[in-house]
Amino acid sequence: MPKIGMEPIRREALVKATIAEIGEHGTLDVTVSQIAQRAGMSSALAHHYFGGKEQIFVAAIRYMLGVYAAEVRGALVMADTPATRVEAIVRASFSPRNFRSETVSSWMNFYVLAQRSEEAERLLSIYQSRLRSNLRFGLRPLVGARAEAVAGRVAALIDGVYLRQSLGGGVPDNARANQQVMDYVELELEKGEK
Amino acid sequence: MPKIGMEPIRREALVKATIAEIGEHGTLDVTVSQIAQRAGMSSALAHHYFGGKEQIFVAAIRYMLGVYAAEVRGALVMADTPATRVEAIVRASFSPRNFRSETVSSWMNFYVLAQRSEEAERLLSIYQSRLRSNLRFGLRPLVGARAEAVAGRVAALIDGVYLRQSLGGGVPDNARANQQVMDYVELELEKGEK
Amino acid sequence: MPKIGMEPIRREALVKATIAEIGEHGTLDVTVSQIAQRAGMSSALAHHYFGGKEQIFVAAIRYMLGVYAAEVRGALVMADTPATRVEAIVRASFSPRNFRSETVSSWMNFYVLAQRSEEAERLLSIYQSRLRSNLRFGLRPLVGARAEAVAGRVAALIDGVYLRQSLGGGVPDNARANQQVMDYVELELEKGEK
Amino acid sequence: MPKIGMEPIRREALVKATIAEIGEHGTLDVTVSQIAQRAGMSSALAHHYFGGKEQIFVAAIRYMLGVYAAEVRGALVMADTPATRVEAIVRASFSPRNFRSETVSSWMNFYVLAQRSEEAERLLSIYQSRLRSNLRFGLRPLVGARAEAVAGRVAALIDGVYLRQSLGGGVPDNARANQQVMDYVELELEKGEK
DNA sequence: AATGAATGAGGATTCATTCAT
DNA sequence: GATGAATGAATCCTCATTCAT
Numbered sequence: 134m135p136k137i138g139m140e141p142i143r144r145e146a147l148v149k150a151t152i153a154e155i156g157e158h159g160t161l162d163v164t165v166s167q168i169a170q171r172a173g174m175s176s177a178l179a180h181h182y183f184g185g186k187e188q189i190f191v192a193a194i195r196y197m198l199g200v201y202a203a204e205v206r207g208a209l210v211m212a213d214t215p216a217t218r219v220e221a222i223v224r225a226s227f228s229p230r231n232f233r234s235e236t237v238s239s240w241m242n243f244y245v246l247a248q249r250s251e252e253a254e255r256l257l258s259i260y261q262s263r264l265r266s267n268l269r270f271g272l273r274p275l276v277g278a279r280a281e282a283v284a285g286r287v288a289a290l291i292d293g294v295y296l297r298q299s300l301g302g303g304v305p306d307n308a309r310a311n312q313q314v315m316d317y318v319e320l321e322l323e324k325g326e327k
Numbered sequence: 328m329p330k331i332g333m334e335p336i337r338r339e340a341l342v343k344a345t346i347a348e349i350g351e352h353g354t355l356d357v358t359v360s361q362i363a364q365r366a367g368m369s370s371a372l373a374h375h376y377f378g379g380k381e382q383i384f385v386a387a388i389r390y391m392l393g394v395y396a397a398e399v400r401g402a403l404v405m406a407d408t409p410a411t412r413v414e415a416i417v418r419a420s421f422s423p424r425n426f427r428s429e430t431v432s433s434w435m436n437f438y439v440l441a442q443r444s445e446e447a448e449r450l451l452s453i454y455q456s457r458l459r460s461n462l463r464f465g466l467r468p469l470v471g472a473r474a475e476a477v478a479g480r481v482a483a484l485i486d487g488v489y490l491r492q493s494l495g496g497g498v499p500d501n502a503r504a505n506q507q508v509m510d511y512v513e514l515e516l517e518k519g520e521k
Numbered sequence: 522m523p524k525i526g527m528e529p530i531r532r533e534a535l536v537k538a539t540i541a542e543i544g545e546h547g548t549l550d551v552t553v554s555q556i557a558q559r560a561g562m563s564s565a566l567a568h569h570y571f572g573g574k575e576q577i578f579v580a581a582i583r584y585m586l587g588v589y590a591a592e593v594r595g596a597l598v599m600a601d602t603p604a605t606r607v608e609a610i611v612r613a614s615f616s617p618r619n620f621r622s623e624t625v626s627s628w629m630n631f632y633v634l635a636q637r638s639e640e641a642e643r644l645l646s647i648y649q650s651r652l653r654s655n656l657r658f659g660l661r662p663l664v665g666a667r668a669e670a671v672a673g674r675v676a677a678l679i680d681g682v683y684l685r686q687s688l689g690g691g692v693p694d695n696a697r698a699n700q701q702v703m704d705y706v707e708l709e710l711e712k713g714e715k
Numbered sequence: 716m717p718k719i720g721m722e723p724i725r726r727e728a729l730v731k732a733t734i735a736e737i738g739e740h741g742t743l744d745v746t747v748s749q750i751a752q753r754a755g756m757s758s759a760l761a762h763h764y765f766g767g768k769e770q771i772f773v774a775a776i777r778y779m780l781g782v783y784a785a786e787v788r789g790a791l792v793m794a795d796t797p798a799t800r801v802e803a804i805v806r807a808s809f810s811p812r813n814f815r816s817e818t819v820s821s822w823m824n825f826y827v828l829a830q831r832s833e834e835a836e837r838l839l840s841i842y843q844s845r846l847r848s849n850l851r852f853g854l855r856p857l858v859g860a861r862a863e864a865v866a867g868r869v870a871a872l873i874d875g876v877y878l879r880q881s882l883g884g885g886v887p888d889n890a891r892a893n894q895q896v897m898d899y900v901e902l903e904l905e906k907g908e909k
Numbered sequence: 910a911a912t913g914a915a916t917g918a919g920g921a922t923t924c925a926t927t928c929a930t
Numbered sequence: 931g932a933t934g935a936a937t938g939a940a941t942c943c944t945c946a947t948t949c950a951t
Contacts, residue, residue, distance in 0.1 A: 139910065159442025162356075164945060175912045180947065238442060245439055247494055248353025248432060257494055286511055290480065293487025300441055300451060317480055320514055330930060330935060337935090358920060369937045374922060524914055524951060531914090547830025552941060563916050568943060626830060633827050635882055636741025636820060645882055674872065674899055681875025688829055688839060705868055708902055721931065746924060757933045762926065915949080921942095928936080 140182065144192065146172040147179055151193040156235025161190070161242050191252045194243045197236070198260050204228055205267065216322065218271035219287075222264070223314045226291050232298070232307040241299045264288050275322050283321050290314050337376050338386065340366040345387040350429025355384065355436050385446045388437045391430070392454050398422055399461065410516065412465035413481075416458070417508050420485050426492070426501040435493045458482050469516050477515050484508050531570050532580065534560040539581040544623025549578065549630050579640045582631045585624070586648050592616055593655065604710065606659035607675075610652070611702045614679050620686070620695040629687045652676050663710050671709050678702050726764055726774065728754040733775040738817025743772070743824050773834045776825045779818070780842050786810055787849065798904065800853035801869075804846070805896045808873050814880070814889040823881045846870050857904050865903050872896050 150172035154163040165186050169176040183189045208221035230236065247254040268284035276283050294310045344366035348357040359380050363370040377383045402415035424430065441448040462478035470477050488504045538560035542551040553574050557564040571577045596609035618624065635642040656672035664671050682698045732754035736745040747768050751758040765771045790803035812818065829836040850866035858865050876892045 143910095160439065165947085166945075176946085177912055177914095177948085178910080181911080186946065241439060241442075244490060244493060245354065245435060248435075254494065261491070261494070282507075282510065286484065286507055289487035289491055289507065290484050291487065292490045293483035293485065296438060296486045296490055297455070297483055299438060300448065300455070313476075313480055313483065316476065317511070320518060324514060324517070330928095331933090333935060359922085360920075370921080371923080371937055371939095372935080375936080380921065524949095525912090527914060548827065553943085554941080564942085565916055565944080566914080569915080574942070629827060629830075632878060632881060633742065633823060636823075642882065649879070649882070670895075670898065674895055677875035677879055677895065678868065678872050679875065680878045681871035681873065684826060684874045684878055685843070685871055687826065688836065688843070701864075701868055701871065704864065705899070708906060711906070712902060725931095747926085748924080758925080759927085759933055759935095760931080763932080768925065912951090913949105914951105916945105916947090918945095920944085923941085924937105924939090926937090928934105930933090930935100 143172070143174065143178065143182055145196075146174070147182065147189060148193050148196045151189055152197065152239045153235060155193075155242050156233070156238045159238050159242075161246060165189070187250055187252075190243075190246055191250065191256070193239070194246070194253055194256050197239065197243070198256060201225070201231060201260070202263070204231070209267075215271050215274040219268060219275070219318055220315060222267050222271065223287070223291065223318065224311060226264075227294075227307045227310045227314075229307055232305045232310065234298070234305050237295055237299045237305060240295060261288065264291075272321075276324070279321070279324075287314065287318060290317055334376060337366070337368065337372065339390075340368070341373055341376065341383060342387050342390045345383055346391065346433045347429060349387070349436050350427070350432045353432050353436075355440060359383070381444055384437075384440055385444065385450070387433070388440070388447055388450050391433065391437070392450060395419070395425060395454070396457070398425070403461075409465050409468040413462060413469070413512055414509060416461050416465065417481070417485065417512070418505060420458075421488075421501045421504045421508075423501055426499045426504065428492070428499050431489055431492045431499060434489060455482065458485075466515075470518070473515070473518075481508065481512060484511055528570060531560070531562065531566065533584075534562070535567055535570065535577060536581050536584045539577055540585065540627045541623060543581070543630050544621070544626045547626050547630075549634055553577070575638055578631075578634055579638060579644070581627070582634070582641055582644050585627065585631070586644060589613070589619060589648070590651070592619070597655075603659050603662040607656060607663070607706055608703060610655050610659065611675070611679065611706070612699060614652075615682075615695045615698045615702075617695055620693045620698065622686070622693050625683060625686045625693060628683060649676065652679075660709075664712070667709070675702065675706060678705055722764065725754070725756065725760065727778075728756070729761055729764065729771060730775050730778045733771055734779065734821045735817060737775075737824050738815070738820045741820050741824075743828060747771070769832055769834075772825075772828055773832065773838070775821070776828070776835055776838050779821065779825070780838060783807070783813060783842070784845070786813070791849075797853050797856040801850060801857070801900055802897060804849050804853065805869070805873065805900070806893060808846075809876075809889045809892045809896075811889055814887045814892065816880070816887050819877055819880050819887060822877060843870065846873075854903075858906070861903070861906075869896065869900060872899055 147168060150168045151163075154168050154171055155161060164176075165179055166176040168189065169179040172179070179189065183192060204225040205222055208225040209218060212218040212221040225231075231240075243253060243257065247257045265284045265288050268287050269280045272280040272283050272287075291314055294313055298305045298310065341362060344362045345357075348362050348365055349355060358370075359373050360370040362383065363373040366373070373383065377386060398419040399416055402419040403412060406412040406415040419425075425434075437447060437451065441451045459478045459482050462481050463474045466474040466477050466481075485508055488507055492499045492504065535556060538556045539551075542556050542559055543549060552564075553567055554564040556577065557567040560567070567577065571580060592613040593610055596613040597606060600606040600609040613619075619628075631641060631645065635645045653672045653676050656675050657668045660668040660671050660675075679702055682701055686693045686698065729750060732750045733745075736750050736753055737743060746758075747761055748758040750771065751761040754761070761771065765774060786807040787804055790807040791800060794800040794803040807813075813822075825835060825839065829839045847866045847870050850869050851862045854862040854865050854869075873896055876895055880887050880892065
């Protein structure tokens with residue numbers, strides 16, 4: 134009897150191994166063999182399931198975005214006011230999970246990958262749109278017409294803080310990151326709809 | 328007497344070619360041969376002058392930081408009030424030169440490189456320190472004790488805006504980038520030293 | 522199930538090809554590609570199985586020493602007197618197999634390799650120790666306390682004759698080589714335990 | 716005024732540097748640049764004087780053989796009996812100078828070189844002939860018709876002892892080497908003309 | 910489903926050698 | 931006489947990918 138239903142298990146193992154490997158090396162310069170080994174299988178099997186290295190990377194991006202989206206959704210469930218909605222999004226962005234140096238590094242590298250891979254670019258663009266859309270939706274009742282612009286700045290600030298975390302190798306401090314963004318948000322809220 | 332004094336010329340040509348090549352490919356995955364060819368020489372000569380690929384990259388980072396630092400200095404010369412100082416720094420960061428998609432892409436990739444290369448990390452850390460120091464100095468008279476925190480956010484925002492430019496491939500819009508950061512700065516200024 | 526068990530076959534083919542190639546060129550300056558081609562495979566596979574050029578060389582030394590050791594053992598089986606024991610060792614050292622110009626040349630080159638490679642040095646040292654130990658054991662009953670010194674000279678003489686064979690390119694004459702060493706041995710035996 | 720008579724000085728510097736470099740590395744795998752640098756000049760000049768790397772090597776062999784020949788001649792001047800003649804040759808072969816590990820290593824490597832280079836082979840063959848001829852001449856009055864064979868064995872023994880010195884890296888012990896060969900010679904002398 | 914076997918293509922690096930000055 | 935400049939030709943090694951089993 135052939136093992137059945139292995140595919141999703143293998144794929145997930147590979148995707149997680151990919152993220153771990155990129156995080157550890159800090160580069161996309163990881164070999165399929167390294168990934169496959171970490172996932173406990175042969176590199177040939179990795180190719181069998183994904184077709185090629187780039188597709189593994191794309192799947193890894195998709196996976197990370199999916200996790201992130203779920204976190205945001207989860208956080209939004211608890212939020213019942215616009216202000217808490219915005220904070221929920223920021224908090225989800227800097228969740229301990231997303232803020233492990235390994236994850237930060239992967240994220241950075243996927244941005245780089247997006248410059249080569251159309252699919253990667255598409256995925257990251259969607260993520261950015263959603264992030265801004267979510268922020269805008271939360272901000273609208275709070276800052277009115279300025280929601281669009283503010284959302285853009287918050288999104289950029291989130292990414293910028295991320296970027297700086299990928300440097301320095303120090304232990305990422307997500308509380309501080311969170312604070313940094315929320316301080317700005319509050320500033321905008323103070324200003325209100327003016 | 329042999330032909331002499333070629334070294335600085337060759338080195339600069341290589342450094343510029345490196346940035347161009349990285350910008351064009353969007354990756355650090357460029358070959359020494361490609362770089363050398365673009366610089367109009369053999370790859371052997373590139374090795375002769377730099378010793379290795381990574382050192383070429385490091386020199387490229389150093390070069391970019393140098394140019395940027397000069398731009399900031401140049402912009403600061405004109406600035407005679409704290410507010411214009413801050414704006415000068417932001418403007419220099421988003422100068423047309425630094426905002427060519429090619430440059431943006433290189434910048435991104437150097438962040439990635441910093442995760443592998445100690446020297447690269449060191450250089451970028453210095454850049455970040457200086458940027459924040461400059462901002463802090465300009466902000467102090469305007470926002471008092473909050474200068475430190477605000478400088479951090481402005482720096483992160485600059486990087487975040489940069490990051491988002493590297494995506495989407497569209498023609499970079501430096502006026503808009505500038506505006507995005509300055510809007511935030513003004514917001515902080517309005518709040519003042521409170 | 523994949524094709525299996527190729528490794529030992531490939532390794533042996535590579536080792537033999539290495540010796541042949543070195544013998545033919547008279548140098549360690551042979552490329553991995555040459556070796557691999559002669560062994561009927563790609564250079565990449567050679568690297569896959571050995572990890573690197575030096576390790577191929579070391580394996581070749583080990584192989585040659587193994588063959589030689591087996592020859593000595595085989596010759597010793599037939600020997601039932603001290604005198605025949607000594608002769609067996611000498612004869613094995615100059616067996617037609619070991620005396621093919623190709624083998625002689627490899628041997629020479631491995632001595633040179635030992636000056637760079639610790640592992641090569643270790644292996645050759647062990648070989649020398651064993652050779653002398655074997656000789657000493659056979660000589661003890663014949664020359665008593667002088668066994669140590671005589672064994673050293675016989676060993677050196679064997680190597681010296683080898684060395685001279687590697688020169689001149691002429692067809693190696695193993696009978697003569699044999700005689701040369703045995704003449705000396707007999708001289709020592711005549712002197713006896715005095 | 717152009718520097719004049721530089722040629723012989725430069726050539727000798729290069730030759731000595733070659734021997735030193737080979738001795739230090741234990742291989743012929745030394746670069747012309749290394750040699751030239753050690754000799755205090757550019758690699759281009761080395762080529763200018765010798766035409767190519769192999770010719771530098773050949774000159775180095777010639778130089779070493781010349782020095783050795785001079786040593787033998789010098790030692791022979793003092794010798795006035797056949798027995799002392801033979802000893803003089805052996806002693807010269809193992810002179811401290813020739814027995815520096817550096818020299819031993821070069822010697823070994825030149826044997827290897829002789830398998831590629833006709834000229835090297837020619838030179839070493841001549842050396843061997845002379846050595847044997849000298850030995851034969853000294854031995855004739857002592858061992859009569861056996862002189863030819865004995866000379867061959869002594870020569871081989873000298874080389875074999877050399878060979879073993881190149882291994883093990885230990886400080887070469889020329890007194891012991893000397894003794895090893897002379898013990899054998901005495902043995903032959905005891906046997907006399909029989 | 911799974912993998913060991915196998916390779917082609919490519920890339921960093923080295924080096925002997927040439928040349929213009 | 932002397933050398934910095936320059937390169938073509940290697941060479942080792944890596945790796946994504948394919949294939950037979």
